[in-house]
Amino acid sequence: MITLNVDLGERSYPIYIGDNLLGDKKLLQQHVPGRNVLIVSNETVAPLYLEQILAMLEDKHTETCILPDGEEFKNLETLNTIYDVLLGRKLDRNTTIIALGGGVIGDMAGFAAASYQRGVHLVQIPTTLLSQVDSSVGGKTAVNHPLGKNMIGAFYQPKAVIADTATLNTLPDRELSAGIAEVIKYGLIRDLPFFEWLEQNMDKLLQRDTQALEHAIEVSCRNKAEVVAADEKESGQRALLNLGHTFGHAIEAGLGYGQWLHGEAVATGMCMAAIMSQQLGWINTEAVKRTTSLIAQANLPIHAPNDLSIEQFIDLMSVDKKVMDGVLRLVLLKAVGHAVITDDYTPDQLITAIQCSYAICVIIMDHLAPYGSV
Numbered sequence: 001m002i003t004l005n006v007d008l009g010e011r012s013y014p015i016y017i018g019d020n021l022l023g024d025k026k027l028l029q030q031h032v033p034g035r036n037v038l039i040v041s042n043e044t045v046a047p048l049y050l051e052q053i054l055a056m057l058e059d060k061h062t063e064t065c066i067l068p069d070g071e072e073f074k075n076l077e078t079l080n081t082i083y084d085v086l087l088g089r090k091l092d093r094n095t096t097i098i099a100l101g102g103g104v105i106g107d108m109a110g111f112a113a114a115s116y117q118r119g120v121h122l123v124q125i126p127t128t129l130l131s132q133v134d135s136s137v138g139g140k141t142a143v144n145h146p147l148g149k150n151m152i153g154a155f156y157q158p159k160a161v162i163a164d165t166a167t168l169n170t171l172p173d174r175e176l177s178a179g180i181a182e183v184i185k186y187g188l189i190r191d192l193p194f195f196e197w198l199e200q201n202m203d204k205l206l207q208r209d210t211q212a213l214e215h216a217i218e219v220s221c222r223n224k225a226e227v228v229a230a231d232e233k234e235s236g237q238r239a240l241l242n243l244g245h246t247f248g249h250a251i252e253a254g255l256g257y258g259q260w261l262h263g264e265a266v267a268t269g270m271c272m273a274a275i276m277s278q279q280l281g282w283i284n285t286e287a288v289k290r291t292t293s294l295i296a297q298a299n300l301p302i303h304a305p306n307d308l309s310i311e312q313f314i315d316l317m318s319v320d321k322k323v324m325d326g327v328l329r330l331v332l333l334k335a336v337g338h339a340v341i342t343d344d345y346t347p348d349q350l351i352t353a354i355q356c357s358y359a360i361c362v363i364i365m366d367h368l369a370p371y372g373s374v
């Protein structure tokens, strides 16, 4: 088992990464201080892993809240069903909420933990690659609003993150690829050697080679933990973790939540950011090619969806959380392995970048088959 630490003073916590951690009773119990536990999961994950979690908590008072599965349910209405259970079962302030599932469950259970009685204990047990490398770490919790993704939420750190790589064995291929998008993100924004490692090892990741997956999760979490420790509430460099997200969130909200997976939208968003960086003269065509090639190799989409117009993109991007005093800041690339946050661009340059992103395959990816519909 690999143990990393998110260094946040008295709110520091461990990230455990390893095979079959869900069988380790002591590991979980040391992060459950009280008698009461609420496990929040969904109707896909609960049949697979809930029994194992309950077995580790046999001496506790456990309640469960099983939510419908899907990004389209990540909203205030579904969140309210968690409060219904918490209040209906009279769960007190010393309750621990366990988030068992992917990023949707982690974000919603996390927000419930942040807000119920002004804060109860939270343990994240992420079961998708995306949630193991990103969403379970760092304390961002939220639900969506029809007008904007993750717009209602709070920063709230868990007591521990338990990432059991064995849970990835049941993950569909499309979800695995979506997780790889966030893995590639760390290489692009701040870790060139990791990007190079991914170029060499993408096939192993797609074949679910255990060692390769563990390495990718460890390096990703290490990167995330460093960034979060330096800037927990995103007043500066944490925004770099949003590479591709401003474009991606527009795709998710614009097409309707759940049409494209979050990781798929981020993948295309990173290609769009690369194109825009190239147009600003910051990176060369070769860097765009490397970025889009690796993303395509992970079976992820690389071009913007045709059914989302430039006007829709611009409109949806304008409600991004990186808008400050009416100015949209974007995360763009100065090099592969070096991202910056910037408002140093003109509206025309943004429009041109979006325009080019519809045709990215034609322009620079002529050696690759365009990604099909997702």
Ligand code: NAD
Binding pocket: 042, 044, 045, 048, 069, 070, 071, 074, 101, 102, 103, 104, 105, 107, 127, 128, 129, 130, 131, 134, 135, 136, 137, 138, 139, 140, 141, 150, 167, 168, 169, 170, 171, 172, 175, 178, 179, 262, 263
């Ligand atoms: P998800 O939670 O929807 O999970 C993907 C699918 O896989 C779901 O159908 C789920 O039921 C299923 N699943 C989960 N674990 C499984 C397993 N082990 N075996 C089989 N099926 C399994 O999606 P996700 O990609 O994990 O997370 C995306 C969400 O995370 C988005 O809402 C995004 O906004 C959020 N996010 C948050 C942060 C953050 O910092 N808080 C960071 C990145 C993404």
Ligand code: GLY
Binding pocket: 134, 135, 137, 138, 140, 238, 239, 241, 242
């Ligand atoms: N996923 C972006 C962040 O945690 O800041």
